[in-house]
Structures are given as C-alpha cells and as structure tokens.
Amino acid sequence: MSTYVSKEVSEGMAQARIAGLRKMSRLRVERDGMLYTVLRLWRDGFAVEAAATPPLRGLVDIYEGSNLLYQCLIVASGETDGEMVYEFKRHTLATDRAPLDFERAADAPVGLIGKG
Secondary structure (H helix, E strand, O other): OOOOOHHHHHHHHHHHHHHHHHHHEEEEEEOOEEEEEEEEEOOOEEEEOOOOOOOEEEEEEEEEEEEEEEEEEEEEEEOOOOEEEEEEEEEEOOOOOOOOOOOOOOOOOOOOOOOO
16 A cells, blocks of 8 residues: 655645634734734744735744734744744733833732711
C-alpha cells in the first residue's frame, strides 16, 4: 500500500484544515481598522490564513470576540501550509484601566462621603 498523496488531495486537505480552524476561532487581529481571523495563537506568536490576509507588520491588536486581549509588535516569521506565521517582538496584556503610578494602601477607603 502506498502512502503517496497527490498534490490536489494534499491541497484540498490543507484548505479543509484551514476552513475548520477559521470556523472555530473567535480570535481576530486588527490592523488599520481591518479585522483578520487568527487561526492559532501561542505564547510566542500567531498564525493567520495567508491567502485571505495581507502582509502584517508593526503594531497590531488581538481580540477575542469584542474583548481586546493584547497589543502586539509583530514580525513575519514565514509561511507554512497556507498559514502566515508571525512572532511577537512584544505583546502587552490589555487592561481596562490605566496603571497606577503610586502604591495604594490595602486599607484605603473606596470613596469619600461628602457633607450633605
């Protein structure tokens, strides 16, 4: 029995794999107001569909649904199996408030009650 797979069959399998990843993913990368589906995300980078995404470079935002997860500085790593792979030069976890520039005491009051 031969393990040879024709080029057409292997391309069809790669397209089906990417289509499955695209349907399952809630992750998006945003660049210049455009959103592109992230197929895979790992600690050092992410992958997008090469055919459907223009070349990305520089500062991008990664969203899960409508929630901002990371602000990232990225560089292209290479293309494999229809995926364009990007590596993080820097990725910062997004927060919903600005960082404090002072130490907040553990027993500090939450708010002040004014005179009424």
